Amino acid sequence: MLIESVPNFSEGRDRGKVDALVEAMKIPGVFLLDREMDPDHNRCVITLAGGREPLMEAVIRGVGKASELIDLTKHTGAHPRIGAADVVPFVPIAEATLEDCVGMARCVGEEIWRRYQIPVYLYEAAATVPERQNLENIRRGQFEVLREEIASVPGRRPDFGEPRIHPTAGATVVGARKFLIAYNIYLNTPDVQIAKKVAKAVRFSSGGLPCVKAMGLLVRGLAQVSMNLTDFERTSVARVFEQVKREAARYGALPLSSELIGLIPKRALEDAAACSLQIENFDSSLILENRLAAVMRSQTANLSENK
Amino acid sequence: MLIESVPNFSEGRDRGKVDALVEAMKIPGVFLLDREMDPDHNRCVITLAGGREPLMEAVIRGVGKASELIDLTKHTGAHPRIGAADVVPFVPIAEATLEDCVGMARCVGEEIWRRYQIPVYLYEAAATVPERQNLENIRRGQFEVLREEIASVPGRRPDFGEPRIHPTAGATVVGARKFLIAYNIYLNTPDVQIAKKVAKAVRFSSGGLPCVKAMGLLVRGLAQVSMNLTDFERTSVARVFEQVKREAARYGALPLSSELIGLIPKRALEDAAACSLQIENFDSSLILENRLAAVMRSQTANLSENK
Numbered sequence: 001m002l003i004e005s006v007p008n009f010s011e012g013r014d015r016g017k018v019d020a021l022v023e024a025m026k027i028p029g030v031f032l033l034d035r036e037m038d039p040d041h042n043r044c045v046i047t048l049a050g051g052r053e054p055l056m057e058a059v060i061r062g063v064g065k066a067s068e069l070i071d072l073t074k075h076t077g078a079h080p081r082i083g084a085a086d087v088v089p090f091v092p093i094a095e096a097t098l099e100d101c102v103g104m105a106r107c108v109g110e111e112i113w114r115r116y117q118i119p120v121y122l123y124e125a126a127a128t129v130p131e132r133q134n135l136e137n138i139r140r141g142q143f144e145v146l147r148e149e150i151a152s153v154p155g156r157r158p159d160f161g162e163p164r165i166h167p168t169a170g171a172t173v174v175g176a177r178k179f180l181i182a183y184n185i186y187l188n189t190p191d192v193q194i195a196k197k198v199a200k201a202v203r204f205s206s207g208g209l210p211c212v213k214a215m216g217l218l219v220r221g222l223a224q225v226s227m228n229l230t231d232f233e234r235t236s237v238a239r240v241f242e243q244v245k246r247e248a249a250r251y252g253a254l255p256l257s258s259e260l261i262g263l264i265p266k267r268a269l270e271d272a273a274a275c276s277l278q279i280e281n282f283d284s285s286l287i288l289e290n291r292l293a294a295v296m297r298s299q300t301a302n303l304s305e306n307k
Numbered sequence: 308m309l310i311e312s313v314p315n316f317s318e319g320r321d322r323g324k325v326d327a328l329v330e331a332m333k334i335p336g337v338f339l340l341d342r343e344m345d346p347d348h349n350r351c352v353i354t355l356a357g358g359r360e361p362l363m364e365a366v367i368r369g370v371g372k373a374s375e376l377i378d379l380t381k382h383t384g385a386h387p388r389i390g391a392a393d394v395v396p397f398v399p400i401a402e403a404t405l406e407d408c409v410g411m412a413r414c415v416g417e418e419i420w421r422r423y424q425i426p427v428y429l430y431e432a433a434a435t436v437p438e439r440q441n442l443e444n445i446r447r448g449q450f451e452v453l454r455e456e457i458a459s460v461p462g463r464r465p466d467f468g469e470p471r472i473h474p475t476a477g478a479t480v481v482g483a484r485k486f487l488i489a490y491n492i493y494l495n496t497p498d499v500q501i502a503k504k505v506a507k508a509v510r511f512s513s514g515g516l517p518c519v520k521a522m523g524l525l526v527r528g529l530a531q532v533s534m535n536l537t538d539f540e541r542t543s544v545a546r547v548f549e550q551v552k553r554e555a556a557r558y559g560a561l562p563l564s565s566e567l568i569g570l571i572p573k574r575a576l577e578d579a580a581a582c583s584l585q586i587e588n589f590d591s592s593l594i595l596e597n598r599l600a601a602v603m604r605s606q607t608a609n610l611s612e613n614k
Contacts, residue, residue: 002599004595031599031602031603031606032602032606033598033599033602049599049602093595093596093599094596179595185585237580237584238580238583238584241583241584241585255585256585257585257586257587258584258585258586258587259586259587259588260586260588260589260593262593263593263594263595263598264593264594264595265594265595265596266573266577266594266595266596266597269576269577269580269581269594270573270576270580272580272583272584273544273545273576273577273579273580273583274576276545276548276579276580276583276584277544277545277548277565277579277583278492278548278562278563278564278565279564279565279566279567280564280565280566281566281567282567286567286569286570286571287570287571287572287573287576288400288486288570288571288572288573289400289401289572289573290573291340291570292309292338292340292356292400295338295339295340295356296338299338299339
């Protein structure tokens with residue numbers, strides 16, 4: 001079982017401190033996939049993957065290290081935040097479910113309070129009340145307002161810990177969500193209004209496809225429909241592409257090309273291929289490499305048993 | 308480096324003999340992906356995968372075992388054949404090239420003669436003369452004719468061994484080819500003539516797409532374009548699908564669904580997805596699982612170095 005975690009810390013300017021955060025999370029069985037620092041946001045985003053136990057321990061240690069290194073009373077930056085370790089999502093990858101990640105979020109949340117006395121809120125799939133599914137509701141007013149309201153406003157009581165903020169590390173939001181695919185489609189027109197109309201038609205918030213967020217931008221002189229697909233199992237990349245193509249055609253435009261920002265799970269690509277090619281009998285086990293891996297596992301197991 | 312080999316043996320009725328052939332090829336590092344027996348053809352097809360050295364040794368042993376068990380002077384069956392071990396193709400899979408497989412075919416061919424005095428012909432990418440790229444040219448007249456012509460007709464001299472057939476095991480054809488994808492598209496019509504016209508338009512032999520073989524059939528009451536894609540890197544599955552769709556539209560028909568027969572390499576699916584979605588920046592390293600595997604390899608290597 002493999003899970004991804006993408007902790008966001010409120011430090012994006014001091015490379016030494018970010019190094020120390022990464023170092024604190026280095027545990028056998030945890031792999032560093034990516035790290036990004038943004039000085040304007042004054043925030044860093046670390047992408048880790050690993051098994052359940054080592055990944056939980058790594059992230060907990062990262063939260064502890066952040067509470068040593070980051071003082072939110074002195075922190076400024078463009079990005080909203082309530083904690084030194086601000087947000088910690090768990091994302092299922094191989095043979096893990098969203099429920100597994102919800103369980104991890106709860107364990108980690110409890111442990112963060114126990115070890116460091118930092119109060120924890122649960123969000124998205126791990127949320128205990130509907131309003132907390134949306135991260136922005138939890139972060140409203142940021143550290144400075146939450147510091148005042150955590151004890152006095154009943155709706156702001158943390159999920160783990162007493163209703164008092166950590167004096168310098170604030171509070172941490174821990175949760176579980178599905179893999180997010182960032183996918184942009186360029187149209188063969190410089191008319192950004194077309195991209196905006198297409199975005200409006202495909203995004204869920206204005207009546208479009210479930211699990212699709214979209215906006216129209218002008219990028220490289222072209223109209224671009226910039227999207228986040230928050231659940232490719234519900235709305236596939238191929239369906240999104242087809243829908244954008246169809247909507248763009250209403251204004252005489254066509255997709256020119258598309259781009260992925262960051263990574264895409266292989267399942268999402270396989271689904272897109274199977275859907276575009278209309279393969280009725282598609283199944284992951286039809287992929288040569290998957291068959292091979294399964295056979296290798298079972299035949300190696302047989303060899304061991306025969307010893 | 309991982310290579311596939313798909314030896315075809317002239318035994319499709321006696322399960323015990325096929326078991327013995329499979330058993331003879333069981334070597335650590337060689338994995339059995341599939342085995343199929345056809346009693347009408349009186350032929351079996353064994354699919355193996357493994358690294359270069361163990362796979363070569365496995366296949367050589369299989370050829371030797373076939374020469375013990377199968378007597379071509381007593382063999383009948385619908386499928387053309389010249390040997391007890393009739394055809395042995397090598398197919399590049401992971402991190403292997405067609406050239407690697409050509410090298411393997413030559414080594415194996417030489418060794419088959421050395422160990423068993425069975426003459427060997429090289430075919431497809433391993434062929435030493437253009438006429439031998441096509442297997443059917445080598446197999447012309449089958450065992451019974453080759454037995455007579457091997458010594459007397461200069462064009463039938465084997466690539467390895469002296470020009471005399473093995474009295475009971477005949478000769479073996481060894482070669483290298485790319486992965487073959489068997490892919491069928493059903494049209495939304497029972498009119499097989501439309502499938503035949505579409506097949507004629509898309510297959511290379513009648514002026515269509517390179518590396519595509521196609522015929523029109525009536526299957527489950529529907530017109531089906533049945534295809535072999537012999538090099539998906541030259542002509543992608545997505546391009547084939549689009550072409551069939553376009554040609555079918557000339558007769559008012561549409562693809563209803565499609566099916567894979569056997570396996571498809573993940574690269575072929577990734578290409579299809581990238582092509583259908585017009586992803587301009589597509590690269591295998593954008594796939595989460597690939598990135599993860601690369602990071603795991605390098606970070607595990609680092610750990611080992613630091614010990």
